[in-house]
Amino acid sequence: MRTKRMNVRSLAALLGIVALLLPAAALAQPTRLEVVVAAVSNDGTQVDAALASLAQSFKRNGLAYTSYKLKHSANLSLSPGKSASIPLGEGEAKVTLVKAGEGGTVTLKLDAPNNAPTFDMTPGGEFIQQVGTIPDGKLFLIIRR
Amino acid sequence: MESACHSYQMLLSAYSDGEASPRERAQVELHLSSCGDCRARVEDLKALAATVSAHLRAQVDEVDFSSFADDVLKRIGPDEPGLVERMRICWAEVMAYHRTAVISSVATAAVTLAIAAPLIWQLATRSAAGQVPQVVLRQMQLENPNIQPVVMDMGDGKTLIMFVDQPAPGAGAATPPVLKATPPTGGDL
Numbered sequence: 001m002r003t004k005r006m007n008v009r010s011l012a013a014l015l016g017i018v019a020l021l022l023p024a025a026a027l028a029q030p031t032r033l034e035v036v037v038a039a040v041s042n043d044g045t046q047v048d049a050a051l052a053s054l055a056q057s058f059k060r061n062g063l064a065y066t067s068y069k070l071k072h073s074a075n076l077s078l079s080p081g082k083s084a085s086i087p088l089g090e091g092e093a094k095v096t097l098v099k100a101g102e103g104g105t106v107t108l109k110l111d112a113p114n115n116a117p118t119f120d121m122t123p124g125g126e127f128i129q130q131v132g133t134i135p136d137g138k139l140f141l142i143i144r145r
Numbered sequence: 146m147e148s149a150c151h152s153y154q155m156l157l158s159a160y161s162d163g164e165a166s167p168r169e170r171a172q173v174e175l176h177l178s179s180c181g182d183c184r185a186r187v188e189d190l191k192a193l194a195a196t197v198s199a200h201l202r203a204q205v206d207e208v209d210f211s212s213f214a215d216d217v218l219k220r221i222g223p224d225e226p227g228l229v230e231r232m233r234i235c236w237a238e239v240m241a242y243h244r245t246a247v248i249s250s251v252a253t254a255a256v257t258l259a260i261a262a263p264l265i266w267q268l269a270t271r272s273a274a275g276q277v278p279q280v281v282l283r284q285m286q287l288e289n290p291n292i293q294p295v296v297m298d299m300g301d302g303k304t305l306i307m308f309v310d311q312p313a314p315g316a317g318a319a320t321p322p323v324l325k326a327t328p329p330t331g332g333d334l
Contacts, residue, residue: 117286
């Protein structure tokens, strides 16, 4: 009888420890990011399929560019404190996962040639930053979750 | 004309007259950074405004305003009852002849409001919750202090940081850099 009670207590304690560790395990999961480098200009009318939604979004917000060319695309998997480099043609940018918070929010730091923003991003978020200038247009880096 | 340009026609006029709101100004400057035609149009509008202004100033200089105040005072008629007094009289007449209709209308409006208010509150709360930003800028370090960053919430969880390095001629000196991010507490933009 006593042994049975101890077994039940041990099982309850084990379940309690697992319940406490589960959120920590979830936070330790690497965060998947999609990064895209796009050359956006008024030189021509080529719109790459992967950038069609970006073109629509820009147009909806009053940006009158006509050409959207994909320069680089990659899927990243980052753990807290880890970085990845993104080639920009001339030079590169670096994205660092500063921390993963609760509710799927992650804090990212981007080191671009002209600007180093730190920002929070929840799943479904999309961060777009100009990372350079090209003839009659601009180079954009897009980070999606 | 590009459809994007078409939707900016009204804003360009307000922008060139300095009457656009800060948000509108940021939108126009973003658009101008990508559109040479609209930059030229803004210059034309500014030139036109300057010409009209000079013409009107010349006309005003020719008018004699010395008796303006006297002329206005002469046109003002005898005293009329004040607004409150007129409303009181109006209300008294309505209650005298349409008392039943007024009371039933007020009761109907009260019942409708009692039913609709919770629904409206629920809808407003739900729509506010749907607008939680998916990207929140916490900090930004610029390498070059001379560039003008424009931060825009583009909707659908998108946030855009763009550097307007080709501002409209004449606009850059008059308008300060537009930085429209709302950092959370502790942010140091």
